[in-house]
Amino acid sequence: MRDLIPILKTFKKQKMAPALMAFQIAVTFMVLVNAIYMIAQRSELIARPIGANMESTLTIITNLPTQQGDLTAQLEHDLTILKSIHGVINAAPITGLPLEGWGMYTDFKLEPNGEDVAYGGYFGSNDQLIDTFGLTLVAGENFLPSDIQKVENDGVFKSSKLLITQALAKKLYPDDWLEVLGKNLYYHNEPHEVVGIVDTLQNAWNFWSAIEYTVISAVQEANDTQRYVIRVDPAQIENVIAVIPERLLTHPQKQIESIELLTDVKMRSYREDLATNKLLTAVCISLTIITVFGILGQAKFSISRRTKQIGTRRALGASKHQVISYFMLENAIISVIGVFIGFLAAIILNNQFVELLSLTPVPINFLLFGAIAIVLLGQIAVAYPVSQAAKVSPAITTRGA
């Protein structure tokens, strides 16, 4: 720290170059911290578990043509076919898919004429869904086969047994979420008895605040456009995907819109977020490279401009280590000034993001970590030119630079 005061005094006389460097570091810090935080937030959202087993769940969207008669019979026929395919462990119909971006939602009441206490996503299915999705039942029990109502369309309006997610249970009964078991949940003016609670099951919309509030109704609903989920032996996935059309397309009106892994449904759902993250990552990397080269260039210029001065310091007794310390400290001071300015600018920019884009504020520890990272980045960038500075011979003082 012996060089701190002389360096500050030097800055007083030579303001421009350090000021420009500090400004660049400030901009880098401001953008990097906000961008990395946005990436982290998105990544956190994407990483949330759907609740279902991603790698072994296939989703199928097909049709139940009215020309072929009873939709429920067609649905049962499809299920029989699907379950008979080698590699398929279980199958269940469902009225929508998690993160599909399309589905049903409803408001919930605890009393028939009471206030809405929550809202969430709706799936109608049967007693095989828990096993097919690999859901974890944390309380209560699964539907009994006798609980299942088989209807064509509009199953949401039927009074039925319900499985709900733990998040919804906690929303409904914050003090003791297990209290919800055996209680009726009212929607569309019908009572629905909660018989079980599953750990997690995300519903249709990834951006929705109620994505974790999901109900599964014991209503097996047959629709013109029919969705199935099937649990497959992971080793047989390719084979199952190939065999499904051969087996399911039993007549000319039968069509298959899609067969894909639940993982792919999720990736499609977050496609924009993933693309944004990639873009932001590219911006961060580019900005980091530009800043590293900026610091490196400025340090090289600063050192080459002061070659004779370095030689003089060496001649007057500075060791190589002391020369290195001087320039490292000089860079660290510029970085700290830049980071301090960037810190304030990052908070201002983040406040704008919070207001305009409804983001959460960047936490202070994130800013502090960013500050340390930027200062370290500066030290790494300046290491090579500084090591060259230490090699300046003191004899340069008598021979000229």
Added chain:
Amino acid sequence: MLVMKSLAKAFYTDDIKTQALHPFDLTIQQGEFVSIIGPSGSGKTTFLNIAGLLETHSSGLYTLDGKDVAELSDKQKSAYRNEKIGFVFQSFNLIPELTLYDNVDMPLRYRRFNREQRHQRIMQALEQIGLATRKDHYPTQLSGGQQQRVAIARAIAGTPTVIFADEPTGNLDSKMAQGIMSLLKDINTSGTSVIMVTHDNTQATQANRVIQIKDGQLSEYSQSQQAIA
């Protein structure tokens, strides 16, 4: 104080050997004022650089205050230069962004002096050169002669045993040059050895010993030669 035996320096460029200094013996006692004279390219600066530990010799023995400098590490040489040697350069080599006070302070910061000790040494050195009242000025606010005085203050503030001066009056007019010579003589009178490289025979003869270097060969400059000069 300074003993050189069979000391020589050769440079190699693309396998071509240039003998900058031929083997020579030289002893300089503490308190001497020695001038090194010779034409350009004769090896004066090479001699000064080796003697001042700014570069290494190729062969022979060089002891400074009884220590074989070949045994010193780079760090030890830095410490030697800082504590035992003062340098005065032809172009002053002051740092323009620092005040006179801070310029004189710079080499002292590499030693274990506390702030008060450094302040006393700085002020004493600035008073000795007559520029204490201008301690907060910057080098660019001074004349060439004044800047060289500050360089001398920087050299003496650490109370070295020897001062190496490389053409200290080379960039000054004759009046300023005489002032610098007087200052160096005063410093020498107080017991500090001064070894001065110059191409000016008039100034060289103000030293109590003159060494001539010609084509890399060192020789004592005789009294008769001094008289003629």
